[in-house]
Amino acid sequence: MAIEFTFTPKQQMFQRVVRNYLRLEVWPNVDEDKSGHGTFPKKTIQEMGKLGLLGIPFPKEYGGAGLGEIGYCIFVEEIGRIDASIATIVAAHQSIGTTPVWLFGTEDQRRKYLPGLTDGRHLAAFALTEPTAGSDAASIKTQARREGDYYIVNGRKLWCTNGDQADVIVLTCVTDPALGARGGVTSFILEKGTKGFSIGTIEDKMGIRNSSTAELIFEDCAIPAENVLGRVGEGFIVALTALDGGRTGLAAGSLGGAQTLLETSIDYVRSRRRHGQPLSQEQAVQWRLADMAVEINLTKYATYHTAALVDEYYHLIAGGKHVPDALRDKISMNAATIKVFASEMTARCVESALEIQGGSSIWDRNRVERAWRDHIIAEIYEGTSEIQRLIIARDVLKMGGTY
Ligand SMILES: Cc1cc2nc3c(=O)[nH]c(=O)nc-3n(C[C@H](O)[C@H](O)[C@H](O)COP(=O)(O)OP(=O)(O)OC[C@H]3O[C@@H](n4cnc5c(N)ncnc54)[C@H](O)[C@@H]3O)c2cc1C
CATH class of the missing domain: 2.40.110.10 (Butyryl-CoA Dehydrogenase, subunit A, domain 2)
Incomplete structure (x- = not known):
């Protein structure tokens, strides 16, 4: 059996279009206000809705883009590259806010709520x-x-x-x-x-x-x-099922953040000179960059592998098919694994970027400072790292190993 790790041409095109849009239209407006309180980016979110970017994983019949969990993770990864606040808003809206309505809603509920949630008129x-x-x-x-x-x-x-x-x-x-x-x-x-x-x-x-x-x-x-x-009495299953996709999307957002940290670190060491040489010539610096790249590359494969599994799983649920408990457990374990690894990996990349970029990394005009405050939170919401480890431990103890 061949294992294919390449995006389809459609997914590649989606990634290119989204990356360009975010860099040209969103990136220039993502600064925090100086009061320290933050400002909800209402206009940006509404515009994303009009462009069809708030309903990426959902079927076209409900107004979605029909790009599934992989398309959704591509989008969150790209936003994670430029702004963790917007990544959090759109991830909460699509994964834990809207997905349960698609997966567990009656046909009437789907028809009533999904079109407004996928075209940006409504937020979840x-x-x-x-x-x-x-x-x-x-x-x-x-x-x-x-x-x-x-x-x-x-x-x-x-x-x-x-x-x-x-x-x-x-x-x-x-x-x-x-x-x-x-x-x-x-x-x-x-x-x-x-x-x-x-x-x-x-x-x-x-x-x-x-x-x-x-x-x-x-x-x-x-x-x-x-x-x-869903059914009365089954609310906990609704919540946990939504969190499986949510955690996978959070991993994609962390992955995007880590890539920006690597790229800004590369820019810095290429231009920063000491003893007449660019900092990039120092082996100690190169090893830090290499360690960041190793973790980012592995996280990428694991995130999209999990997204593909979640996609299959969600289509079974949405289609009213029986989902065996063993499959639920497997998905939850994969989602917990990638969530804990990606969020902690990005925290390690923040540390490396701080080391590599030195004093300039701690001023608020430098995005490492903001990444440090933004990305640490991914280790907490939708279940802390400790809770992800409990889920993983429960499963490996049950099975006597991994899948
Ligand atoms: C920015 C942000 C956005 C959020 N958005 C949402 C949202 O949209 N919807 C929503 O419902 N919730 C949301 N949350 C809540 C989030 O999911 C919780 O904060 C998270 O689940 C942890 O709960 P807690 O903060 O109460 O920590 P606690 O449960 O009080 O835990 C405190 C510490 O103890 C550890 N701990 C707890 N139990 C164990 C254990 N059994 N073994 C080992 N260690 C343990 C935890 O890992 C943590 O480090 C959000 C939180 C934040 C910070």
């Missing part, structure tokens, strides 16, 4: 984390109690990316506390403006400042029962 978010439930997501407390044709939601969600900007939020709530996470948790499609739903604190962050991270407050918020997403 995903709300799972709570004040007392981060890594331990199974202990969420926000409750949805059935009353006639509605579910009445009470509780708080924390740190929801796009939370205050989103028109549609995939919300995970407890519907039967006695059953716990497996059976007692349900996902809902929450629309902006629903009575009883309000926005609390919007966080100031050390990095990805132009993305928005919001607290969501629910006080007797009535969500129509027809907005249950």
Whole structure:
């Protein structure tokens, strides 16, 4: 069996077009404002929507570009090269925000929500984390109690990316506390403006400042029962399935960031001279560049391999096909592996870039300073590195090795 690691001509063309667009149209406007609070890049996001860049993985029949998870990862990698805030916004929108509606929505829900989410009229978010439930997501407390044709939601969600900007939020709530996470948790499609739903604190962050991270407050918020997403009691599966694709996309964003760090380091050592020689002549510097390149190249293969697996897996789910537990486990392990490796690899590249570019790397006009603040966060959201390692360890212990 041949294993092909080359993008198809269509994927290559998509990569070229996206790279040009991002460099020419988006790159000049990605600076943070100097207040340190960040500004949500609404205009850029809307423009990306109009260009069809907010529905890349989804089937054309719902307004998507039909480019699957590989196309989606190409896009996030390219944005990760230039701006981690925008990468976070579009990744949260497409992977954890919109994907669950495609995978688990009824045909009516898909037709109602996907066209607006894929053409940029609407933005999506995903709300799972709570004040007392981060890594331990199974202990969420926000409750949805059935009353006639509605579910009445009470509780708080924390740190929801796009939370205050989103028109549609995939919300995970407890519907039967006695059953716990497996059976007692349900996902809902929450629309902006629903009575009883309000926005609390919007966080100031050390990095990805132009993305928005919001607290969501629910006080007797009535969500129509027809907005249950997937089956009642299966909300935890909805969330974990979305996170598999989400983590793969985050790996692609980290990969993009690492490539920029390598490229700016190469530019620096080519032009910086000491003792009359460019810094690039120093073997110690060359080894650092080589180590960055080794990790970037390997991450690239592993990321797109995982994207291809996720793509197959998602099409099975969307088509209503049976998905064996062993396949779910394999995908989760692959997604956890690439998420932990890519995010930590990029942190190592930041360190190398700091070493290579010396004093100039720590000023805010130099993008290494911003990369340091931006990319470290990929080790935290959508499950910390420790949680990814727990997932991987659970699987290798179960199987007595890797796949
Ligand atoms: C910028 C940003 C955006 C986010 N966006 C979203 C979003 O859109 N939607 C959403 O639902 N959530 C979002 N989150 C929340 C994010 O997913 C959580 O922060 C993350 O899951 C970790 O939870 P926690 O911060 O509460 O850490 P905690 O659970 O309090 O963990 C603290 C530390 O303990 C470690 N730890 C915890 N349990 C274990 C264990 N069993 N073994 C070993 N170590 C452990 C963790 O790895 C971590 O280092 C976002 C977070 C950030 C920072």
